[in-house]
Amino acid sequence: MTSNEFWRNELIEEVKNVLLEMQSFWEKIGYDCDALSARKDEIRRMTFLFLNERLENEHQLLDNLSSSVDGLREEVRTLEKDLEISSYNINQDKPLLEQQSELSNRKTVLIEKVSELTADFRALQSTEKDLCEFLGLEVLRGFQTLPTASEKAVLQARVDELLGMKNQREGDFLRISSKIKSYVEYVGVDCFSDLSDTIAKFTVPLEACSHLTEIFIKEADDAEKMCFERYQNFRHREEELYNNISSLRSRLGLSPCKIPEGQSSTAVSRLQFGLAEYERLRALRLQNIQNIISKCQIELEELWRACFVSRDYCASFRSSTPPDCSEEMLCRLETEVSKWKAFKSTHADFFAALNVWVDTLNRIKEIEIKRQDPEILKNRGGILLKLDKEDRRLRQRDLPQQITLLQAITESACAGPDSALFAVVCVEGQPLADLHLALASMKENDSKMGTKVDKRHNVTMVNKLQSTSLKRNAAFRPQSPTHSRQQFTPTEFSTTKKSCILKR
Numbered sequence: 001m002t003s004n005e006f007w008r009n010e011l012i013e014e015v016k017n018v019l020l021e022m023q024s025f026w027e028k029i030g031y032d033c034d035a036l037s038a039r040k041d042e043i044r045r046m047t048f049l050f051l052n053e054r055l056e057n058e059h060q061l062l063d064n065l066s067s068s069v070d071g072l073r074e075e076v077r078t079l080e081k082d083l084e085i086s087s088y089n090i091n092q093d094k095p096l097l098e099q100q101s102e103l104s105n106r107k108t109v110l111i112e113k114v115s116e117l118t119a120d121f122r123a124l125q126s127t128e129k130d131l132c133e134f135l136g137l138e139v140l141r142g143f144q145t146l147p148t149a150s151e152k153a154v155l156q157a158r159v160d161e162l163l164g165m166k167n168q169r170e171g172d173f174l175r176i177s178s179k180i181k182s183y184v185e186y187v188g189v190d191c192f193s194d195l196s197d198t199i200a201k202f203t204v205p206l207e208a209c210s211h212l213t214e215i216f217i218k219e220a221d222d223a224e225k226m227c228f229e230r231y232q233n234f235r236h237r238e239e240e241l242y243n244n245i246s247s248l249r250s251r252l253g254l255s256p257c258k259i260p261e262g263q264s265s266t267a268v269s270r271l272q273f274g275l276a277e278y279e280r281l282r283a284l285r286l287q288n289i290q291n292i293i294s295k296c297q298i299e300l301e302e303l304w305r306a307c308f309v310s311r312d313y314c315a316s317f318r319s320s321t322p323p324d325c326s327e328e329m330l331c332r333l334e335t336e337v338s339k340w341k342a343f344k345s346t347h348a349d350f351f352a353a354l355n356v357w358v359d360t361l362n363r364i365k366e367i368e369i370k371r372q373d374p375e376i377l378k379n380r381g382g383i384l385l386k387l388d389k390e391d392r393r394l395r396q397r398d399l400p401q402q403i404t405l406l407q408a409i410t411e412s413a414c415a416g417p418d419s420a421l422f423a424v425v426c427v428e429g430q431p432l433a434d435l436h437l438a439l440a441s442m443k444e445n446d447s448k449m450g451t452k453v454d455k456r457h458n459v460t461m462v463n464k465l466q467s468t469s470l471k472r473n474a475a476f477r478p479q480s481p482t483h484s485r486q487q488f489t490p491t492e493f494s495t496t497k498k499s500c501i502l503k504r
Contacts (some may be wrong), residue, residue, distance in 0.1 A: 022043070026039065062096070065096045065097065065100065066096055068100060069096050069099045069100050069103060072100060072103035072104060072107060073090070073099075073103055075107055076088065076103055076106050076107050076110060079107065079110035079111065079113075079114060080110065082114065082146060082148050082149075083110065083113055083114065083117065083148070083149055084148060084149040084150060085149075088106050090102050090103060114146065117147060117149065117152060118146065118147060120152060121143075121147040121151070121152050121155060124152065124155045124156060124159055125139075125143075125155065127159050128140065128155060128158055128159050128162065131159065131162040131163065131166060132162065133211070134166065134210075134211050134212060135162060135165060135166060135169065135211070135212060135213060135214075136211060136213030136214060136215065136216075137162070140154070140155065140158055143155070166212070169212040169217055170206055170212065172217055172220075172221075173202075173206065173209065173212060173217065173220060174206060176202060176217075176220045176221060176223075176224045177202055177203050177204075177220070179224050179227070179228070180199055180202060180203055180223065180224055180227050181203055183227040183228060183230070183231035184199060184227070185266075186231055186234070186235070186266065186267055187230060187231055187234045187266060187267045187268065188265075188266030188267060188268040188269070190268065191230065191234070191267075191268055192227065192230070195223070195226065195227065198223045198226075199223070199227070201223075202219075202220040202223050202224075231267075234267040234268070234271070235267065237271060238267050238270055238271055238274065241271065241274040241275065241278060242257065242270075242274055244278060245257050245274060245277055245278050245281060247334070248278070248281040248282070248284075248285055249281060251285070251292045251295055251296070252281065252284055252285065252288060252292070254281075257277060259273055259274075260273065286327070289325050289326075289327070289330060290325045292330060293325050293329060293330050293333060296330065296333040296334060296337060297333060299337055300333060300336055300337050300340070303337060303340040303341060303344060304340065306344060306351065307340055307343060307344050307351065307425060308351075308354070308425050308426060308427050308432075309340070309424055309425060309426070310424050310425070310426035310431075311426070312424075313424040317336065321333070339421075340421075343418060343421050346418065347413060347418065349409065350409045350410070350413055353402065353405050353406050353409055354406060354427065356402055357399075357402045357403065357406050360394055360398055360399050360402055361399075363390075363394060364391065364394055364395065364399075367387050367390060367391045367394075368391075370383075370387055371384065371387055410432060413432070414432060
């Protein structure tokens with residue numbers, strides 16, 4: 001038996017006892033039938049009136065509680081929607097008071113979350129506003145009074161974007177500010193007097209910047225470019241001046257220039273000292289111009305020889321140079337020296353490959369000369385075998401590789417920006433433009449000579465290696481840097497192993 005059934009039975013029993021006791025009272029009183037019937041009707045009416053009133057009260061309480069639960073459920077769903085979280089489903093078969101308690105607790109938790117979300121959103125809005133003012137941008141608009149989780153996510157992404165932009169602009173400002181400071185330090189603050197306000201504006205500490213708008217960064221970048229142009233101008237003048245000083249001191253046999261400590265702090269002070277030093281050296285140079293011209297001529301002849309410049313070009317330049325020792329002549333020589341010095345430096349790989357190739361030809365010539373030495377011919381199994389082995393290595397391995405490399409570099413050089421200078425380069429009596437054809441012929445001939453043996457006639461070695469490169473380590477002859485260069489045809493090589501064996 002349930003508690004409700006027990007309560008109902010107990011109540012019925014108590015009512016029954018009360019009615020029985022009332023009946024006993026009525027019997028003792030002795031009501032007639034009409035009075036007794038009226039008494040019973042009154043008790044029935046009063047009893048049902050009380051019970052109906054209580055029933056109405058309980059029914060009203062049920063309706064109110066049901067409405068409250070429905071209202072709580074709707075509020076919870078609205079909060080969950082605003083927070084964009086999954087709905088919390090309550091079993092509607094539970095008693096209303098239990099549902100009300102659970103929904104109230106859920107609502108309390110959600111309200112706390114909404115408060116946190118609103119506080120975070122307001123903080124993000126404040127941060128966004130500050131960043132937008134600092135960066136010169138517009139704030140986002142259109143948010144609801146009570147923000148949702150998605151709106152918070154949008155605002156958070158916006159703040160992250162602004163922070164990244166702020167960091168980038170701060171980095172740009174620091175970089176620009178550092179460059180401007182370095183330019184001013186290098187040149188000297190006096191040379192930027194017309195830009196003093198601009199420089200002061202863009203070299204303040206980062207924390208002192210009230211804003212870093214796009215326009216501000218653009219202005220800072222423009223200021224940096226102006227300072228760089230001035231810095232570059234002074235630096236170019238300084239480098240050019242001290243290069244001239246270095247060249248003059250070298251030709252005068254003086255030690256490298258040393259700037260006094262008190263005049264080395266800025267480009268302006270260095271230029272002032274350099275100009276005075278340059279004028280002093282020019283005066284000395286004019287006194288020693290004949291000696292300087294002689295050294296310059298020697299340097300030029302060495303460069304011509306190192307760059308394999310053709311005889312015709314050298315002779316033409318010499319004939320067009322005035323015979324007197326004048327400033328004009330010296331300037332012309334210096335210009336020519338600078339031109340060929342830069343050419344040699346730019347194409348160092350070409351001349352390195354060319355010299356290696358010529359060295360290989362020289363060694364082949366030396367081997368052939370040694371082979372014809374009677375003393376070496378007597379040694380049938382010693383030095384001669386080593387020479388044969390080295391000769392085969394040079395002809396079959398080293399020389400073809402060098403020729404292939406030289407062909408590639410030559411073709412590239414002839415088509416490059418220095419083609420006009422390469423046009424006067426003459427190797428083994430041939431223009432450079434035709435050298436790769438001769439190299440291909442030599443490669444083919446050397447390959448054949450390194451593998452083919454004639455049964456009746458052995459091959460003779462190089463009869464005559466007529467090349468400037470044979471004497472490039474000998475004493476220099478300035479009157480003609482190409483005086484020993486004669487035409488050398490690579491096909492003059494032949495082999496004569498059989499005759500060498502007969503001589504043994």
